[in-house]
Amino acid sequence: MKKVLYFAIVAVATLLLAGCKKDKEEDNAPACVGEWQLSNIAVKSVTYADQKVDVYLNLQEGGSFEVYQMIGQGRFRRYTGTWKLEGTLLSGTYSSKKPWGSSYQVSADGNTLTLTSTTSGEVDTYTKTTIPASVKEEAYDM
């Protein structure tokens, strides 16, 4: 029931936002651009307590992105591709031409970037950061 309600809210919000697409695009795109570090994952009441999830996101001007991620163990993996923002809907494609696993509703205030999966409702909060050079250097390209 909660899920149905959630999707209903998302759908209404999407429609409302679509009405002011141009303004929001202008507002959000610059705010999205930059380097971010995942600081919180809100997935209902479940957390990945026993696994370290370390994700850096670099949304570059011009529509390219990099993701540096270390999930659980091992060295950072670097994913690249392109992103686009339509209203508050963020979507993207990996360099392999495959789309992201989800698109996201975005809110950004310059210091915080919140991505809410339109598929699962997972809310990932990112904090503005500078991706450490060591992360970039050691990353393994995917």
Next chain:
Amino acid sequence: MKKVVIILSLVPALFLSCTSHIEEEEALETQSASLQLLATKSVNTAKQASTSSFLIKFTTVPTEEEVLSLKGVQSLVKVFPSTPGNEALEQRFGMDRWYEVELEQGISPEQVALSAASLECVGTIEYNTLAQKPERLSDPVTVPDIPATKAGVNDYKQFNDPQFSNQWHYINIGDKAISKTVYTGGDISVKDVWSKITCGDNSVIVAVVDEGIKYSHPDLAANMWVNKEEIPGNGKDDDGNGYVDDIYGYNFVDNGDITWALSGDDGHGTHTSGTIAAVNNNGIGVVGVAGGSGKGDGVRIMSAQIFSGNNTASVAKVAQAFKYAADNGASLVSCSFGYPAGTFKSDGAYKSQGGAEYDAMQYFKAKKNNNAVDGGIIIFSAGNSALPYAGYPGALADVISVSALGPDYLPTYYTCYGPGCKIAAPGGEGGVVGQPVASGGYSIRACVLSTYPSELSNNGDEYAYMQGTSMACPHVTGVAALGICYALKLGKHYTVDEFNSMIVSSAKDIDKRINSFSTKDIVYNSGNVYKTLKMSEYYHQMGTGCIDAWSLMMKIEGVPCSLVAMGSTQWIDLSPYFGTSSTSLTYTGYEMSADAKAALGIEGEPELKNGRLYLKATKIGSAKIKINAVGGGSIIGGDNIIGGMAISREISIITRGHAATEGGWL
């Protein structure tokens, strides 16, 4: 060697005077029973064994009376010197109960073994079989070093060793001057490991059980293990390890200094050692897999000499070599020898005859000599007789046995393949005996280039091309050594089984390439075909694939969690865990606790097929699942069968509400 002599000499006259007519009659009456006991207690026959000694493993320490009852015995000597601090381990594997029975002249081992068999305290009788040298495929082709100015070009910039660019087995750039069918990337994928991860660690010691190593070789000397507790040449066992003047290792054949240039030697030990750890970046010669960066950080090589000229060590000496390696700090042994393939057809058959050698190998496996792995890693060559099974002891399920590939990334004409082979590596392929250079597709450069004793070369050359599974084996040893170096650097720790699993699952697929050819011709220098190999016979028979150094390092760093979407059946690619051979690997099952299943809300049973794990999760969370597979072939070796190694890898899974394209977070 310091022998612990229980009884140095038994006076034959004493027995003669005590032997009455009645006793002889009694002896005849009991002979039949003794023969039966001998058959039960002996693990092998006297064929190709020492005629002056044999071995006994006592169930309990014999009484003086029992020892005196053995006629024709000159002395009873402990096979393994005990080393302080290792007593418990020695007792665990019965090392303290193995004795070598040295016989009086004219007395045969069978005679004394017969009477020994009737003693209750005698558990095992083993004739002192002589080790067999690997089959020689072709003569080594020696080459002089080349000026250092040619070093460090293109793909070979990492090190300034001038012969590096001739070592396709490390970096195969597809040079058709080596072989017309050369395959780019048909190598051990070590280049990025050297540049980004590790070139070695001088605390890691590798024992080479082989011919003696030329420890003074200019391209090996700096990476030789040196026993600093021993004073050279003073005729004393300064460190009390049971061996006199063992500075770079020990010559178990001649009980003395290491030799490498006697008549009958072919440079085998010096060559295999160079592949493991020739000194890198020293401006001369060749590169070794774990030979360091030129800053004294190469792994250290210990010479455990079991071949000397035309002589070979007895099984007692080979067994001593394994224990010596364990007691003196070796973390790995590289063994390019063994029983000819086909001598044994199951692990049980070997174990029942392995005797002291098997016990010593188990001791080595159990001896922890570094902080990364809690025991020793044993690596053998598969054998050069082109038979469809590996030779023992390398074929044992818990030992890594290495088959050989050519520069064409295909099985070589000589390699053993099939059950018992765990993994493959470049072994070279440059012609056959009497035809050292087969111009019809191959050149001598298609062999493996490594260090060589100049004394055995007419020109005084310090390097040579050789081929064989003997050359493939040290590639895997070198990669495994690098793995230990990296694990030490990261502070990781593994059991021996875990580390062996990682090595055997760090393989690049070769089956696709094998499958793309129906045959492969081996061509004489004359242009005539020497042999045509039917490639289908090798499909899925070369172990898990070609050793992949980068893949091993990634496993040591840790494979990231697999991200899986809940709600529908998803699959996880197993190649990060089992190498690119994962699609053709035989999986034996999975282990997932009830709690783990509950954590992810697993519906139905996970399924393994085509190198993928299929599962359906209904909850968001994380859990672990262990996947079991066969390392080499489709059946795990055991007491009644020759086969692969039981390997397993643990997969961490995170389930999310949405899919993770290609493992990416977004």
